Amino acid sequence: MKEFAYVRAGSVEEATSAYAAHAGARYLAGGTNLVDLMKLGVEAPAALVDVTRLPLDTVEELPDGSLRVGATVRNSDLAAHPLVRDRYPALSQAVLAGASGQLRNAATTGGNLLQRTRCPYFQDLSKPCNKRDPGSGCGARDGVHRDHAVLGHSAHCIATHPSDMAVALAALDGRIELEGPEGIRSVPATGFHRLPGDRPEQDTEIRPGELITGVVLPAATAGLPSAYRKARDRASYAFALASVAVVLRLDDGVIGHAGLAFGALAHRPWRARRAEEALLGAAPTRAAFEHAAEEELSAAQPLRDNVYKVPLARNLAVDVLTRLTETALTGRAS
Ligand SMILES: Cc1cc2nc3c(=O)[nH]c(=O)nc-3n(C[C@H](O)[C@H](O)[C@H](O)COP(=O)(O)OP(=O)(O)OC[C@H]3O[C@@H](n4cnc5c(N)ncnc54)[C@H](O)[C@@H]3O)c2cc1C
Ligand code: SF4
DSSP states (O other): OOOOEEEEOSSHHHHHHHHHHSTTEEEESSOTTHHHHHHHTSOOOSEEEEOTTSSOOOEEEOTTSOEEEETTOBHHHHHHOHHHHHHOHHHHHHHHTSSOHHHHHHOBHHHHHTOOOOOTTTTOTTSOBTTTSTTSOBTTTSSOOTTSOSSSOOSSOOOOOOOSHHHHHHHTTOEEEEEETTEEEEEEGGGTBOOOTTOTTOOBSOOTTOEEEEEEEOGGGTTSOEEEEEEOSSSSSOOOSEEEEEEEEEETTEEEEEEEEEESSSSSOEEOHHHHHHHTTSOOOHHHHHHHHHHHHTTOOOOTTOTTHHHHHHHHHHHHHHHHHHHHHHSSOO
C-alpha cells in the first residue's frame, strides 16, 4: 500500500493551506467514494486533508430567503431537513434516491458533487480509460456501455455523472460556493460539472486546491412544486439509468416557470433548456409535456446498447410534469 500523510483541518483556512502544502493532496470527506478508489488504485493521494471537522455542517436560512447547505452536511441530514423537505422536495427526494441509508449517513454534500463516474473501465486499472489515464483510449465506447451517455458525449469519453443530488440542484438553480487559493467564488450548479470534450479527466470546473464550502438554494425556487424521479435496475440502492428533476410554476393556468434537468444521460446533469423553452407559456397538457421532452431529446446520440435511455427519460419527464401539474393545481402532492 502507498503511504500517505493525513491532516485533520479545523478551519477552511487550515484545510486550503494544508492542501497547498502537500503536492498530490486530496480533501477527504465521508470517504465513501475516495477511499474505494484508493483501494482500487485509481486514486493514490500523497496526503488526505480531512474536512469533516470543518464548521460547514449546518443548513441555514439566509436573509434573502435562500437556503445555504454547508459542504459537510451529511446526505441523510440534508434529505431530512424540514426546510429542504418543505421548500425543495426535489432535492430531498434526489438525495434519498441515492446510495443506502448507511452510506448517506457518512456521505457529505461536497463529496457527493465530486464523486467520480461509475464507468467500470474507469475503475479497472487493466482497461484503457481517457478519464483515468489520458490518451489511453476509451474502453466503453466499443465495449460495455449500456449505462453510458446519450447526450453531450465525445470521442474521448461517454461516461455519465452519477450524482442524484447534482441533478436536483441543476433544476432548482442552486449555486456551488468555493474557496481556494484565488479566493471565494460561487458558480451555478448548471455550470459546475463539465462535458468531456477532449479533457474527460476533468469532471468539473473546480480549480486546483479549491474547497466546496457549501451549496445555496435560491429563494426564487423555494416552495414551488418540485420532484425527482429515478429509474434504476433495482429498488434498493443503484445508480440511475435515467432520472429527472422538475420544478414547475403555473401562472393563470399556463406554465410560468419550468426547471427541468436529466440525470444519467450525460457527463453532467443535463439542464433541459429546449424543453423549458417549449413549456413556457404552454397549457400543462400531456401533449405539451411530450413535445417538450422530445424537443430536448432530439439531440440525443445514443450508442449501440443504450438507445432505451431516450424513451425512458422522455417518459420520466412526462410523468413528473403530469404529477407536478396536479400538485400545482390542487396544492396536494399526487
Ligand atoms: C455502493 C454505493 C452506491 C451509491 N449510490 C449512489 C447513488 O445512487 N446516487 C448518488 O448520488 N450517489 C451514490 N453513491 C455515492 C455516494 O453518495 C458518494 O460516495 C458520496 O456522496 C461521496 O461523498 P463523501 O462525503 O463520502 O465523499 P468522499 O469520498 O470523501 O470524496 C469524494 C470526492 O470529493 C472530494 N471532496 C469531498 N469533499 C470536498 C469538499 N468539500 N471540497 C472539495 N472536494 C471535496 C474528495 O477529494 C473526493 O475527490 C453511492 C456510493 C456507493 C459506495
Ligand atoms: S467512458 Fe470515460 S470513464 Fe469510461 S472508459 Fe471511456 S473515457 Fe473512461
